[in-house]
Amino acid sequence: MTEPATKKKRVARVVLSPGQHSIDRATPVPIDGGFRLQWRIMLHDGRTLHMKTQAPTRADVRARARSKANELLQTSGTSSWSLRSPVAEYMAAITKPAIESERLAEATRARYWLSYRLLLGECGSDEKGHRHRHALKGLSIEAAMRPRALKECLEEIGRLHGAKNVKHAKLVASKYLARPLKLDGLLQYNPLADLDLDLSRSRKPPVQRGGHALTREEYHKAIEWLLTQDPKAVEKPKRGRWTLDDRIVERRSLLEFVLTQAATGMRTSEIGKRPVSEVEVDDNGNVVFALSGEATKTRKARRVPVLDDRVARLLVERIEGLPEGAYLFGAPTDPMKEWLPRNRDRKLAGVYEELAEACGIEMFRVERGHSWRTTINSILADVVPEDQRIRLLGHTREINRSHYTDAREVEALKAAASQALTSS
Incomplete structure (x- = not known):
């Protein structure tokens, strides 16, 4: 009677501590052309990696494995982050x-x-x-x-x-x-690279803005209304940290912000982020915004003049009253800080609602800052070369034609274009 074969006893796996590896305990296995070593390493953050190394000789495979282990430990040692970190x-x-x-x-x-x-x-x-x-x-x-x-x-x-x-x-x-x-060695691959998303239930975008112009009459009516508003005609806050003076400063900022949009055609984001240092005033009182490539949506630097002298004078007064290093339209309570876009844009929307009501221009209930860009581009179409209008507004030629020329007002705008934008 033959004796039953005994099972081969498995070698107990040694528990590793952070910074340790099993290279010296592992046995190189012969393969075609050399040896392969399977080993483990525990990184400083507690993660254990299972590695394979190949080389021509037993000595080479151990040396190559140790080199890789040192590299892994140095890399993981430079980061205090682990997969458990928030x-x-x-x-x-x-x-x-x-x-x-x-x-x-x-x-x-x-x-x-x-x-x-x-x-x-x-x-x-x-x-x-x-x-x-x-x-x-x-x-x-x-x-x-x-x-x-x-x-x-x-x-x-x-x-x-x-x-x-x-x-x-x-x-x-x-x-x-x-x-x-x-x-940092915390991901083996980028999980976003081939991530499929179902966006069929995504929220629909709001009404598209930026393709409708004011008539010449509407343009002047809106400008006149903005210029005649008294910033002091605001109610005193009943509670909260804001004072009456704060409300007056905010109201003035909102009115002059919209006037700046109307007189330049600049984007809301471009105006909102401008420090005083990027606004130039010459000896004749002309005001020019000097926009760097980083400040524009198209990444092309451009100089934008204020086309209405009345608005230019308001901006000069504003600049003279601001401290050095301030934003032109900074936070109402601290001009050294940027006016938070979410708060600013909500307040600007209220001014446009007032414009719509006071001037009978229903378009302002939907169209806002971009309507000035469209209007300026359209009114100047026949008196200013397209290349110059592109430099002023910062578009490509294709976008300039497709988004900022309102076909509904072609006849009215052609009649208006023979005169200067701000003439009476």
Whole structure:
């Protein structure tokens, strides 16, 4: 009777501590052309990696494995982050500075900041029922970078803020979050690279603006109304930290902001971010905005004159009353700080509602800052060469023709174009 074969006894696996590897205990296995070594290493953050190394000889394979182990330990040692770290803390420490330091157009940077906040569920909306239930905030890096979590977060952004914001949020998450995580050794691949999203339930965009012009009569009527408003005609706050003087400053800023839009055709974001140092005034009282490439949507520098002398005089007075280093239209209570776009734009919308009511221009209930760009482009069409209008407004030739020339007012605008924009 033959004896039963005994099972080969498995060697007990040694428990590793952070910074240790199993290279010296592992046995190289012969393969075609050399040897292969399978080994483990525990990084400083507690993660264990299973590695394979090949080389021509036993000595070479161990030496090559040790070199790789040292490289892994040095790389992991430069980062204090682990998969258990809160992703919001990682984004504040890594993602945010990366966006700040990269050379971006101001409009692009603003979009990326919004995307950053949306990923964390910090949009600031007070709309009823508006809640980010799948935001990354509150999750660990490991949980946040799971494809399912990213998919739910981005699709929710689409439902609450529209598909366009999903595109920007996905870019920010990929470039400024997933890529650094790979560099820190916390991700093996970018989970956003081939992530499929269902955007069929995304929020529909608001009514498209930017293609309708005022008639010449409407243009002058709106300008006159804005110029004749008294900033002091505001009610004293009944409660809150704002004083009556604060309200007056805010009202003046809003009126002069809209007048600046009307007299230059500049974008809201371009005006809102301008420091006084980028506004030039010559000996004749002419006011010119000197926009750098980084300050414009098209990334092309341009100089924009204020076309109405009355508005230019108001801006000169404004500049003279501001401290050095201030924004032209900074926060009402502190001109050294940027006026938060969400607060500013909500207040500007109120002024346009007033314009619509007072001047009987219903278009202002939908069309706002872009209507001035369209109007200036259209009224000047026959008296200013297209290349010059493109330099003034900052468009490409195709966009200039397709978005900023209103066919509905062609006859009226042609009649108006024979005179200067601000003539009586």
